[in-house]
Amino acid sequence: MSETDTIDRVITCERIHNFRDYGGYSTSHGRLRSGWLYRSAQHFDANAADLARVSGLGLAVVIDLRGRSERREAPCPRPDGFDAEIVSIEDETVTQAPHIEAARAEMTAEEARASMANAYHTMPFRPVLMQLYTRYFEKLAEVDGPSLIHCLAGKDRTGIAVALLHHVVNVHPDDMMADYLLTNVTGNIEARVRAGGRHVKARMGEMSDDALRALMSVEPMFLQNGFKAMAEQYGSIDGYLSEGLGVTPERRERIIARLTV
Structure with missing residues (x-):
């Protein structure tokens, strides 16, 4: 892991889950900025303190x-006076959040992990x-200020985006994976699983705690499968970034210049 302590990454909130800083890692270009790159789950349940x-x-x-x-x-909800630009698209990024799409009635924890990996x-x-990933990299290349990226649970769609950014700036693969896996230990895990479980159970009915925890967690093979699929379809992760998401060499250079110190 990077020299940056894991605890320093956590943005402590009562009802916003999986909220953390994914900067601070060493790269081949210097150090990724701290206090500039944030990721989280959705903020629907946020209270005033959050x-x-x-x-x-x-x-x-x-x-x-x-x-x-x-x-x-x-x-x-947004804080009073909140003036950050909100980037979204008026369409469906997935039919449902990936952990909900992966859920099946009466599935085992092993089946849940296999479904998520698939x-x-x-x-x-x-x-x-x-x-949206394209817009994410556009903004990282253009905006002079901190950014936040989130989805519903802040672990799959967000996890892939963050890992790709770490790849772009040459964070060590071990640090990239360690950051991805912080989802499993960051913040109030029980509250996060309960929050995610509400969405799953609303669509699938009752489910065992073990299966629900598997759906709400991440595993190395999940991200590895995503990267393998990118390489198979585009020749490499860099091919996916450049051909699929428009991360040209020039854009990569601008991102590196803005985000590393």
Whole structure:
């Protein structure tokens, strides 16, 4: 892991889950900025204290990876005076959040993990999600200020985006994976699983705790499957970034210049 302590990454909130800083890692270009790159789950349940915490981050842009129906069902409140640009697309990035799509009635924990791993084979190629990933990298190359990227649970669509950014700036693969896996230990895990479980159970009915925890967690093979699929379809992860998401060498250079110190 990077020299940056894991605890320093956590943005402590009562009702915004999986909220953390994904900067601070060493790269081949220097160090990725701290206090500049944030990721989280959705903010629908945020209370006043949480919103004050968000306000204090000085965000310039928020990239909301949720689809139209997800945003309609769970609109995110914003702090008073909040003037960050909100980037979203009026379409569906996925039919439902990946962990909900992967759920099946009466599935075991092993089946849940296999279903999530399988979802990563196709998730990076959802056309609307690719449009949002493109916008994410555009904003990172243009905006002089902190950004936040989130989806529903802040672990799959967001996890892929963050890992791709780490790849772009040459964060060590071990640090990239360690950051991805922080989802499993960051914040109030029990509250996060309960929050995610509400969405799953609303669509699938009752489910065992073990299966639900598997759906709400991440595993190395999930991200590995996503990267493998990118390489198979585009020749490499860099091919996916350049051909699929428009991360040209020039854009990569601008991102590196803005985000590393």
